[in-house]
Amino acid sequence: MAHRITDECTYCGACEPECPVSAISAGDSIYVIDENVCVDCIGYHDEPACVAVCPVDCIFKV
Numbered sequence: 001m002a003h004r005i006t007d008e009c010t011y012c013g014a015c016e017p018e019c020p021v022s023a024i025s026a027g028d029s030i031y032v033i034d035e036n037v038c039v040d041c042i043g044y045h046d047e048p049a050c051v052a053v054c055p056v057d058c059i060f061k062v
């Protein structure tokens, strides 16, 4: 399980510093989640930190 960022990403960068396991990085045109690193925030937050801050709701659970 992991989360994924869609093409709707506006490259705002709000999610990157919120991830407790540093799974998010800036890609070429959108931010990208390393699905081998993402832990769905289990053990860190009640809801995924990136989803909570994304202003355009472009992050979904894979």
Ligand code: SF4
Residues within 6 Å of the ligand: 002, 003, 018, 019, 020, 021, 022, 023, 024, 033, 037, 038, 039, 040, 041, 048, 049, 050, 051
């Ligand atoms: Fe990081 Fe949590 Fe988002 Fe996964 S769900 S990328 S662990 S902030």
